[in-house]
Amino acid sequence: MAGLKDYVNKKVDTNREQIEYHVKEILKLVGEDVEREGLLETPARVTRMYEEIFAGYEVDPRDVLGVTFDERHEELVIVKDITYYSQCEHHMAPFFGKVHIGYIPSGKIAGLSKLARLVEAVSRRLQVQERITSQIADIMDEVLQPHGVMVVVEGEHLCMCARGVKKPGSKTVTTAVRGTFRSDAAQRAEFLSLIKQ
Ligand SMILES: [Zn+2]
Numbered sequence: 001m002a003g004l005k006d007y008v009n010k011k012v013d014t015n016r017e018q019i020e021y022h023v024k025e026i027l028k029l030v031g032e033d034v035e036r037e038g039l040l041e042t043p044a045r046v047t048r049m050y051e052e053i054f055a056g057y058e059v060d061p062r063d064v065l066g067v068t069f070d071e072r073h074e075e076l077v078i079v080k081d082i083t084y085y086s087q088c089e090h091h092m093a094p095f096f097g098k099v100h101i102g103y104i105p106s107g108k109i110a111g112l113s114k115l116a117r118l119v120e121a122v123s124r125r126l127q128v129q130e131r132i133t134s135q136i137a138d139i140m141d142e143v144l145q146p147h148g149v150m151v152v153v154e155g156e157h158l159c160m161c162a163r164g165v166k167k168p169g170s171k172t173v174t175t176a177v178r179g180t181f182r183s184d185a186a187q188r189a190e191f192l193s194l195i196k197q
Helices: 003-029 042-053 061-065 112-123 129-144 158-162 185-196
Strands: 068-070 077-088 094-104 108-110 148-157 172-179
Touching: 003 042, 042 077, 061 112, 061 129, 077 112, 077 129, 077 148, 077 185, 094 129, 094 158, 094 185, 108 112, 108 129, 112 129, 129 148, 129 172, 148 158, 148 185
Parallel strands: none
Antiparallel strands: 068 108, 077 094, 094 148, 148 172
16 A cells, blocks of 8 residues: 555655755856865755745646635635745746735635635746736636636846846736726726735
């Protein structure tokens, strides 16, 4: 009975070893002495960190929203200030900030904590902020089939601080609108004013 579990554990162990090995190689290639004390545990630490920040690959974001129930509420629902942490796919550098989601249900609603889990599933992988934004909107649209959904994502990108144009403190804001939010400017304005409060 332990067969599958053993197999999975072995695979996880092998991946871990491989990542540790390659992190060590990168350290050597950038000119480090991998035997000095401060770096001895670094490959293992980086590997454990990767398991956390790339945990999204283990999850299908659609399943996260899966549990929904019928409700008569057909007015704007907003969950704002959901924090996220992601890695930009161009530099593997962190970017992070807040997600705000608003939708108008049409019979199905998601548990509020499920929206936070959706944000985690989408952001804990290599990403670009624009895609995080549109994926959240598309998955909400697909699974809940609301009248409309609007997503605003704010992000600070370390690759913009540490390299290239070097502009610390600048924020990127991306939006995605689906359904009635597309045609209804008043609805968009209501959402935007509520997330600013
Ligand atoms: Zn980048």
